[in-house]
Each structure stands twice: as C-alpha cells, then as structure tokens.
Amino acid sequence: MTNYEEIDFSPLNALAEGEVVTQSRARDIRLPSGKVIALITLDNGRDHTRPNTLGPTTLTQLGATLDALKARAAAGEIDAVAVTGKQYILAAGADLSDISKVGSKDNARLIAQLGHHVFGKLSDLGVPSFAFVNGLALGGGLEIALNSSYRTVDASAAAIALPEVFLGIIPGWGGAYLLPNLIGIENALEVVISNPLKQNRMLKPQQAFDYGVVDAIFPAANYLEDSLKWADGVLGGTIKVVRKNEPGKIERLTKWPIAVKMARGMLESKIGTVPKSPYAALELLDKAKGGTRAEGFAREDDALAELVTGDQFAASMYAFDLVQKRAKRPVGAPDKALAKKVTKVGIIGAGLMASQFALLFVRKLQVPVLITDLDQARVDKGVAYIHEEIGKLEAKGRLDGDSANRLRALVTGTTDKSLYADCDFVIEAVFEEVGVKQTVFGEIEQYISEDAILATNTSSLSVEEIGAKLAHPERLVGFHFFNPVAVMPLIEIVKTPHTSDAALSTAFVVAKTLGKNAVLTADAPGFVVNRLLAKVMGEAARAIYEGTPLLTVEKAFAPIGLPMTPFQLIDLVGWKVAAHVQDTMVKAFPDRFYASENFHRLADLAEVVEKDKSGRVTGWTKAAEKVLKGTVGSTPSSEAEILQRVQDGLAKEIRIMLDEGVVPEVEDIDLCLILGAGWPFIDGGASPYLDREGASERVFGDTFHHPIIKGIGG
Secondary structure: OOOHHHOOOHHHHHHHOOOOOOEEEEEEEEOOOOOEEEEEEEEOOOOOOOOOOEOHHHHHHHHHHHHHHHHHHHOOOOOEEEEEEOOOEEEOOEOHHHHOOOOOHHHHHHHHHHHHHHHHHHHOOOOOEEEEEOOEEEOHHHHHHHHOOEEEEEOOOOOEEOOHHHHOOOOOOOHHHHHHHHHOHHHHHHHHHHHHHOOOOOEOHHHHHHHOOOOEEEOOOOHHHHHHHHHHHHHHOOOOOOOOOOHHHOOOOOHHHHHHHHHHHHHHHHHOOOOOHHHHHHHHHHHOOOOOHHHHHHHHHHHHHHHHOOHHHHHHHHHHHHHHOHHHOOOOOOOHHHOOOOOOEEEEEOOHHHHHHHHHHHHHHOOOEEEEOOOHHHHHHHHHHHHHHHHHHHHOOOOOHHHHHHHHHHEEEEOOHHHHOOOOEEEEOOOOOHHHHHHHHHHHHOOOOOOOEEEEOOOOOOHHHHOOOOOOHHHEEEEEOOOOOOOOOEEEEEEOOOOOHHHHHHHHHHHHHOOOEEEEEEOOOOOOHHHHHHHHHHHHHHHHHHOOOHHHHHHHOHHHOOOOOHHHHHHHHOHHHHHHHHHHHHHHOOOOOOOOHHHHHHHOOOOOEEEOOOOOEEEEOHHHHHHHOOOOOOOOOOHHHHHHHHHHHHHHHHHHHHHHOOOOOHHHHHHHHHHHHOOOHHHOOOHHHHHHOOHHHHHHOOOOOOOOOOOOOO
16 A cells, blocks of 8 residues: 655645645644643635635645644643634635646646645544534545544535536545545435536535534534534543444445446436546445555545546636636626616516516516516516515525515516616517517617616527617617526627627626626627537437437437537427527528428427436437428438537537637637536537547647647646
C-alpha cells in the first residue's frame, strides 16, 4: 500500500502560484470538564462570497498544523482536535483552478495523494478529532469531516455534498471509501452519484443528519458552543454516539452488490455509457464494501489521476467556468443603471405557459402581476391555477401562510386591457404566429406608457417582424424562456436592430431578478438553442425518411452524451412544436435544414413513439407506422454516418452563427446549450466536443478553440 509519508510532493509547488491560501490556525479551548480541545479554523481571509478552497499550499499548511497537534497530543497537552471554518463556510472543496493545470498524470495522482496524506492525519492524532461543519461543505470540505472521528452540523449550513461526479471526476480524498462505510451503500449512491447527476443537488443539514453523514445537528444561534459541549460529553463518555450504520451493522454480502447492480442499470438507461465519472465512482463504491482504508484510498488516487487528465474533465472545467463566471456577467448587456424599475408586470395570455410566467414573476419580483385572455373564463382558470400552485408551495413548507396570501393577492386577471396602463413590463405568451403576436401587442400598446417594455417569448419567430407594427418598436425585446419555466435556468434575450439600451438593460435585470441566466442573441431564426436543436432533430428525421430504423437513429446519437435521444426530445417538446420549429428553420435556411410533411402528419397523432419505463424510445406506435408506410426511402444510413452528419452539421451551423454575429463568442453558444438544452458538462456544450472529434477541422479547416480543450493524457 502507498506510504504517503515517503512521497515527494514538491512537484505540486508549481500549481500553488496564485493560490488563495486557506489558513489553518489553531487555538486551545478549555471545555467545561477541564479537558482541552485544539480548534482549527479554516479561513482564507476573504468574506463569505469567496469560500475557503483547498489548494496544495493550503493542504501542506493544514498537514503541518495537524503534525504539531499530534505532538502536543502525545505530550498530553490537548485531549482532542476540532476543525471548523470561517463564518458560513467550512470549505468548498479543492481549488479547481489548481487541479485543471496539473500538467501530467503523475501530478494528478500527487494531488489525490496529498489530500489523503493530510486528511488521513485526522484519524491518526492519538486523540479524537471532530469536524464542526458550520456552513458550506462541498467535496474536500465534506471529506475533512468524513476523515474526522465525529461530526456536527449547523442547522443553517447552506449545503453539504460530494459534487465531483457533476464535474467529471470522483470524490478522491476519502469520500468514495469512507462515506459508504459510514452511511451504507444506498445512501452513498445517492450522495455520490444520483445527486450530482440531478443538476448537482445538495443535501440540507437535516438530510445529512438523517442519513448519518453527521452525528449531531445544532441551531445556528449557539452552534459552536453547543458543538463544544457535545464534544466534551463524547470525550467524557456522558454522550454515546450511536450510528445506525456502524460498520458492523452494514449488510455487505447481499444488499451491497444488489444496490450497485441496480445503480448501474439505472445509469445505463438514464445517461448511457459515455460519461466516465459516474461509472468510476460506482466502481469505487462497490469495492469499498471490503478491503482496508489504505486500499480504498489507493483506488481513489488511481481513479482521480485517470479522470483529472481526461477530455471529459477538461470540458467540464470549461463548462463550469462558463456557468460560474460568464453566465453571471452576460456579454453585451447594457449598463444596469439604464434599466426601468419594474413595479407591475403584465402577461398577455392565461394558458399554461402564461400561468407559469405569472407564478415565477410574482414569486421573484414580488410585484403585482396582471394576466389577460380572450374571455373571463380563461382568465379565471389561469388565476385559479396560479393560486393552486402557490397553495402547493405552501403545503410543502416552501412558503409560509402570510407569504402565500400576499402572493395570491398580487396576482389578478382581467379582460379589460386598460388595466395594463401602469404595467412597466409586459410579456406575451400567446400562439406562436407572427400575426397573433402583432395583434395582441398592438392592442396593449394603446394603453401602456411610452417607456413600458414589451417582451415576446417567441421561440423562433423574428422579433423585429413581431414589432413591425408597433408605434415604439424600440421597446420590444425577445425574452425566450425554456420549459419547464420554473426549472430551466436560461433566458435568451433577443435584440432587434431597433431595441433600445433601456429595454435591453431592463430585460437583463428582470432575468437576473427571476434567478435566470441571460444570454444576448441577435434576432436570427431559432436564436441559439432551437436553431441547433433543429439541426439535431432534422438530421434524425432525415435518417428516418431515408429508411434508417428508428432505434439505429436513436443509438447513433449516444456518443454525444446528450440528456435525451432526438425522438425522446421531440416527444417531450411536442411534435407540433418540433414541426413548427423545423418549418421555420427550413424557410430561413432551406439548403441547411430538413423538414418533412410527415412531421405534421405524425404531429396529428395522439401518440407517435412507444417508450419503456425509463422513458427510452422502443419503437413507433402502430398509428405512426401507418403514417410512415410507403413514405420512407430505402437507403438507410449507419450509426457512424448519422453521427458524422450531425457533428459536421453542428460545426457548420455554429461557425455560420459566429460569422453572422448571432452571439458575441462561441462560449455563448455553449452556455446556451448547457443551460437551455441540458447539454452535458463532459462535452463542454458543443464546441470543445466538435473540435476533439475533428468535425470543426473537416468543415471549416480550423477549430473553435486554440488550443483545443482536451485532457493532458499521460
């Protein structure tokens, strides 16, 4: 087994340049019993908006602090050691900027080994160790706690998680071995694999306590004091720590392998076999049922070295940077000081989409929201739906009674357009047809003030054309949500040649207040997401109508690692919507996009495809087979041919979009695909993947990125 004491970690010194070092200062605290606990506080000297992170210098200094405390423990000067963090933060994990510039597989392994070497000291002090999880504890932050003898948590801590799989790696500082042996395999599978794959879901403190990740939970008011008293009780034997999943109580022979097998089947059906990190994590969790701690840590060292130097982690870090930084500072957004203050929102329409808008606006902006429709019955139905949804949030405890009542009172409906006179921001959610949108905006414009903003939620129509009949077209902006409205984090904000900076600025400020990420796009057909999805869906449809079997087409897309196969996606968004988008794109670019009359014929059916329990497409319905009979060709394509057509088609379209100035840079296209279509981090959106696969070179003789975004290999 690896002897971490004998390893030379000096090659990591080069990675420490520019590291924001998290100090680990220790102070003695005398407990009520008279015992002394040495309390280490992790603190990088910044406020809570810059969490503690764990780079090479931080780890080395923490190791030295623990060595000094071990010597003091041996001399009888201290009875225990505890680790906590600065206000609201224990640690947000490894410094990923360090990890992403490791340079070699040997250095990547050294990072894993350094974490194990340092954190392992927490279980080898000669006295008990405690982790007081006083706030955010992610990745390495949680692994500090897992390596300690006992753990408490602040009931107000923001989040607790091992999110590594979300970023294309694995918990590599003890988490993959220690957690399943602490809380059992089922809970560990959820924390290590399932949660990261569910949009990086985190644990709340109560969940962490219920799962057995921590031993005690205390309110924020006296958290540190309560934790110290509790530790004193544990040291004195007056408090017995009982864990329902103590190693001796965890059933390993039957339950463990069954849980792992079920998880593997679930992964294969949900995400395919392209992503590497979930399966590497699964392998580590499986093997954690036996063997020593040292063996478990050595397996983590090898797995982390392999993944950190791979293409998927490089792409994930690029994607992570887009979502964490670029999305928060939208390129092209005017000065927010130009934004109009929004004190009342108007929504044209009272259907499902309009009602979802109303719910989101009233919850986030906390201002009056007015909806309208063709008749009072539709308006009443829309208002009732919104009130019901507020009631559901109240029932789940996400709103208290007073807040729920206040929100209900803010939502009203009318057929009297004159009541829109004092609305500052009016958005339409009506039928996707230019004439309809022109009409409703024309009616509303008669009543609203000259500087009120109009927003259209069109998914692919020309925003300029929608505003062509307005007296003030400069007030109109595209404000394209994605379904489901409450969940999807992207809004495409569309600027026409007439859109004023005030309207644009207002749109960006409103989007941010709604908790959404906004990307600026020119007024081009399909904008970004639907234009590229139309390319994907069109190539899938083309292959079908050439005579390729449905499942061959579905499988052809697997190597891209998309969250859904093409026909799963079409079935989700609706065949009528998909047919409309394809028609729009073919009308705009007949030489590059594909549509078929069959799309509309299939869209008229109640059901088009059959699916299994996991939602995977298994075949056409009999009705769909009847529609397709005699209308498809006899020149089927292979999976490889279809995949290359899709790759090359996407590379060509993205290059054209950049040349046309649809978005400022290729990063904005990737950001849109990640946030608006759920494209995987492991691809980095689309452009890094297309570069690596050679599609960019094949299509336009260059790459989107210089150098291309890929792993460092060996």
